[in-house]
Amino acid sequence: MKAIxxxxxxxxxxxxxxxxIIENHQDKLMHQVGCPVKIRKILVQxxxxxxxxxxxxxxxxxxxxxxxxxxxxxxxxxVMGGIVETKKxxxxxxxxxxxxxxxxxxxxxxxxxxxxxxxxxxxxxxYYEASVAGGIPIIRTLVDGLASDRIVKMMGIVNGTTNFILxxxxxxxxxxxxxxxxxxxxxxxxxxxxxxxxxxxxxxKMTILATxxxxxxxxxxxxxxxxxxxxxxxxxxxxxQLGYTMKLIGxxxxxxxxxxxxxxxxxxxxxxxxASVNNEYNAIYVYGEAVGETMFYGPGAGxxxxxxxxVSDLVAVMKNMRLGVNGKxxxxxxxxxxxxxxxxxxxxxFLRLHVKDEVGVFAGITSIxxxxxxxxxxxxxxxVKKNEVAEIVLVTHQAASSEYQNILTLLRxxxxxxxxxxxxxxxxxSVS
Amino acid sequence: MKAIxxxxxxxxxxxxxxxxIIENHQDKLMHQVGCPVKIRKILVQxxxxxxxxxxxxxxxxxxxxxxxxxxxxxxxxxVMGGIVETKKxxxxxxxxxxxxxxxxxxxxxxxxxxxxxxxxxxxxxxYYEASVAGGIPIIRTLVDGLASDRIVKMMGIVNGTTNFILxxxxxxxxxxxxxxxxxxxxxxxxxxxxxxxxxxxxxxKMTILATxxxxxxxxxxxxxxxxxxxxxxxxxxxxxQLGYTMKLIGxxxxxxxxxxxxxxxxxxxxxxxxASVNNEYNAIYVYGEAVGETMFYGPGAGxxxxxxxxVSDLVAVMKNMRLGVNGKxxxxxxxxxxxxxxxxxxxxxFLRLHVKDEVGVFAGITSIxxxxxxxxxxxxxxxVKKNEVAEIVLVTHQAASSEYQNILTLLRxxxxxxxxxxxxxxxxxSVS
Numbered sequence: 001m002k003a004i005x006x007x008x009x010x011x012x013x014x015x016x017x018x019x020x021i022i023e024n025h026q027d028k029l030m031h032q033v034g035c036p037v038k039i040r041k042i043l044v045q046x047x048x049x050x051x052x053x054x055x056x057x058x059x060x061x062x063x064x065x066x067x068x069x070x071x072x073x074x075x076x077x078x079v080m081g082g083i084v085e086t087k088k089x090x091x092x093x094x095x096x097x098x099x100x101x102x103x104x105x106x107x108x109x110x111x112x113x114x115x116x117x118x119x120x121x122x123x124x125x126x127y128y129e130a131s132v133a134g135g136i137p138i139i140r141t142l143v144d145g146l147a148s149d150r151i152v153k154m155m156g157i158v159n160g161t162t163n164f165i166l167x168x169x170x171x172x173x174x175x176x177x178x179x180x181x182x183x184x185x186x187x188x189x190x191x192x193x194x195x196x197x198x199x200x201x202x203x204x205k206m207t208i209l210a211t212x213x214x215x216x217x218x219x220x221x222x223x224x225x226x227x228x229x230x231x232x233x234x235x236x237x238x239x240x241q242l243g244y245t246m247k248l249i250g251x252x253x254x255x256x257x258x259x260x261x262x263x264x265x266x267x268x269x270x271x272x273x274x275a276s277v278n279n280e281y282n283a284i285y286v287y288g289e290a291v292g293e294t295m296f297y298g299p300g301a302g303x304x305x306x307x308x309x310x311v312s313d314l315v316a317v318m319k320n321m322r323l324g325v326n327g328k329x330x331x332x333x334x335x336x337x338x339x340x341x342x343x344x345x346x347x348x349x350f351l352r353l354h355v356k357d358e359v360g361v362f363a364g365i366t367s368i369x370x371x372x373x374x375x376x377x378x379x380x381x382x383x384v385k386k387n388e389v390a391e392i393v394l395v396t397h398q399a400a401s402s403e404y405q406n407i408l409t410l411l412r413x414x415x416x417x418x419x420x421x422x423x424x425x426x427x428x429x430s431v432s
Numbered sequence: 433m434k435a436i437x438x439x440x441x442x443x444x445x446x447x448x449x450x451x452x453i454i455e456n457h458q459d460k461l462m463h464q465v466g467c468p469v470k471i472r473k474i475l476v477q478x479x480x481x482x483x484x485x486x487x488x489x490x491x492x493x494x495x496x497x498x499x500x501x502x503x504x505x506x507x508x509x510x511v512m513g514g515i516v517e518t519k520k521x522x523x524x525x526x527x528x529x530x531x532x533x534x535x536x537x538x539x540x541x542x543x544x545x546x547x548x549x550x551x552x553x554x555x556x557x558x559y560y561e562a563s564v565a566g567g568i569p570i571i572r573t574l575v576d577g578l579a580s581d582r583i584v585k586m587m588g589i590v591n592g593t594t595n596f597i598l599x600x601x602x603x604x605x606x607x608x609x610x611x612x613x614x615x616x617x618x619x620x621x622x623x624x625x626x627x628x629x630x631x632x633x634x635x636x637k638m639t640i641l642a643t644x645x646x647x648x649x650x651x652x653x654x655x656x657x658x659x660x661x662x663x664x665x666x667x668x669x670x671x672x673q674l675g676y677t678m679k680l681i682g683x684x685x686x687x688x689x690x691x692x693x694x695x696x697x698x699x700x701x702x703x704x705x706x707a708s709v710n711n712e713y714n715a716i717y718v719y720g721e722a723v724g725e726t727m728f729y730g731p732g733a734g735x736x737x738x739x740x741x742x743v744s745d746l747v748a749v750m751k752n753m754r755l756g757v758n759g760k761x762x763x764x765x766x767x768x769x770x771x772x773x774x775x776x777x778x779x780x781x782f783l784r785l786h787v788k789d790e791v792g793v794f795a796g797i798t799s800i801x802x803x804x805x806x807x808x809x810x811x812x813x814x815x816v817k818k819n820e821v822a823e824i825v826l827v828t829h830q831a832a833s834s835e836y837q838n839i840l841t842l843l844r845x846x847x848x849x850x851x852x853x854x855x856x857x858x859x860x861x862s863v864s
Contacts, residue, residue, distance in 0.1 A: 145561075
């Protein structure tokens with residue numbers, strides 16, 4: 001039977017993994033799709049660069065058109081990254097009748113619906129399992145595995161770099177900067193870590209997950225983002241003392257027709273299944289109306305895990321080719337996008353304050369919360385620090401975001417409040 | 433567009449859940465498959481029984497042929513249980529051109545390959561996601577999500593009853609019998625709990641998982657089974673002290689071409705992702721050559737979680753109907769079955785002994801292990817119990833099962849060994 005020919009865009013870490021799996025698992029692929037799979041051309045930026053994988057140099061090209069215009073290429077695997085040029089190439093590929101498998105989260109978060117429409121109009125498949133949480137088949141799970149359920153909540157640890165940093169800070173009591181440096185040395189963080197540590201990478205992934213899980217076209221700018229670079233060791237230690245673990249969580253919550261999507265450092269109850277997801281691992285917690293609590297755990301990045309997701313997508317595309325049903329799988333969003341406003345977003349909060357050590361301070365603070373009907377789950381009153389400053393740590397019960405912002409403003413205006421040191425979202429009740 | 437008609441076999445807990453989801457999620461189903469779905473007939477044993485779900489009494493029948501011979505019924509959902517009669521009905525359905533979705537793990541473990549062959553020959557789909565771990569889409573994950581990888585190890589907490597019992601025993605220090613009674617009162621254990629507590633239920637699920645994960649026809653009798661009814665509070669407490677958590681684990685391990693499948697109480701390192709899976713929850717840990725560690729967590733049973741899996745299968749069948757590609761998805765096993773013999777099964781072991789409290793006992797015991805080259809990871813020497821009996825607890829490094837059995841025989845023959853109290857498989861290194 002005729003081999004299926006692949007054009008590979010990119011031969012970096014993930015591209016090498018793809019070559020590796022296609023070569024080493026040829027038997028399994030052959031068994032599943034009934035024909036051999038071979039890589040016919042690889043687009044690279046520099047033909048002479050030394051690579052971690054041995055490929056026939058004749059396969060390499062620096063000209064995308066050699067792949068896009070090659071009538072013998074059936075499927076394009078895009079692991080090159082980039083947005084503008086890559087989008088152009090993917091559209092050209094689809095319009096030329098080539099199926100596309102991509103790992104490009106930036107592209108899918110920004111232009112996913114447009115690209116899926118082009119694919120569907122061209123009768124081609126566009127699969128993107130590897131764009132979120134590398135080795136975890138979460139896209140399939142949302143599209144197929146939980147197809148019949150109504151998903152009301154997703155919480156994801158979808159960035160390995162920040163999870164590695166927070167795990168080390170928490171377990172070893174080290175400061176953010178020193179752990180970041182260690183992560184960079186180990187290759188878990190980029191030399192410019194902004195996109196990871198400020199939550200932007202996680203926000204792109206949550207855009208993709210929320211769009212699928214809620215069947216609603218969520219845009220990247222709908223995701224409210226804050227990162228981990230200001231988290232102090234004290235915050236982690238107080239969290240621990242109260243029965244919480246700090247994680248950078250991508251939240252996607254639905255109430256009725258309205259949703260909210262955000263990425264923010266969150267103190268999770270130690271009983272929450274995500275609380276024990278450590279180091280560079282990723283996990284996505286999905287709460288469905290019927291199924292209840294589920295969680296999907298695995299490596300979020302890395303050459304082979306990401307390549308596994310890509311080649312599994314490739315298998316799906318090839319099965320569709322065999323059956324002649326490509327381009328029929330994408331489901332368009334079912335609901336119009338309705339975002340919650342701040343008065344509709346409820347959560348518990350952790351708050352750490354520095355106050356003057358004088359009579360009536362505590363009553364002054366609590367009376368402001370009382371004005372808004374917000375009560376407390378936990379209160380830590382701490383011994384006086386130096387310079388007559390006392391530290392107060394509170395965990396509230398559920399409060400609306402708009403009201404909580406008002407409370408913070410009023411607290412800042414109090415003469416005896418020296419500084420609001422930190423505040424975080426809290427999920428779940430701590431282990432008592 | 434013409435509605436798709438369902439024949440439902442069984443209207444117990446899960447059947448009611450199916451009716452519930454089909455009714456309440458009609459919009460979502462309609463959006464995904466482009467046509468309404470309706471239940472046309474329901475096979476029950478007693479038409480007059482009072483049920484937790486309201487259905488039109490005219491839908492009920494006690495005669496399976498009213499469903500099997502109804503040309504308007506497209507898909508049969510089987511949630512009735514049973515083996516001989518049910519197998520006959522499912523074969524009749526498939527041969528009549530009806531697709532089948534089943535939650536019947538007993539049937540799939542015993543006759544899965546035969547039924548899948550009939551389905552494929554009849555051009556019909558046979559889906560069975562709900563047969564293993566209720567709400568966790570693990571069948572799909574093995575078949576599609578990890579399609580390109582080579583799975584080398586699966587470890588499953590696939591029985592909620594035993595996980596509930598072990599969690600309670602461990603967390604509350606209660607004895608097996610008293611927790612079993614509590615589980616029965618809460619509806620987490622049957623009045624005859626044998627199939628759950630002796631590991632038979634888990635063995636059926638592991639048969640299904642191993643067959644898929646290893647692409648090898650594993651039979652139920654290949655699975656070596658031991659249950660939890662002899663586990664004592666002492667074993668759990670010693671485990672804890674050593675950094676381990678006791679779980680009933682379904683093991684499926686592959687080395688090269690050979691596999692072993694078993695269900696046995698196992699002391700898991702507290703660092704293992706399965707160690708924190710508590711109460712009635714299920715989880716399957718899958719280690720793939722390329723992807724590395726993954727874990728899938730969720731409810732293992734229950735009306736709505738199981739029904740979610742069934743209706744997701746139904747969605748897949750209906751999508752296939754729309755595309756005209758039913759009966760094409762089953763992949764036959766790729767490899768011949770080769771089981772490891774006892775000399776090829778390696779594991780670490782926990783061993784608890786009662787010995788006479790006299791000089792030379794410890795040296796006598798360790799010299800037997802030394803004969804077989806088996807060394808120790810941990811040793812607990814315990815104060816003398818009453819009647820001059822001392823207790824010794826050991827955790828070995830890796831040892832072959834055949835050698836370990838020889839060691840146990842030799843230990844039993846030693847005059848100063850009073851009793852081998854317990855021994856368990858150990859997985860992972862404890863937290864040091």
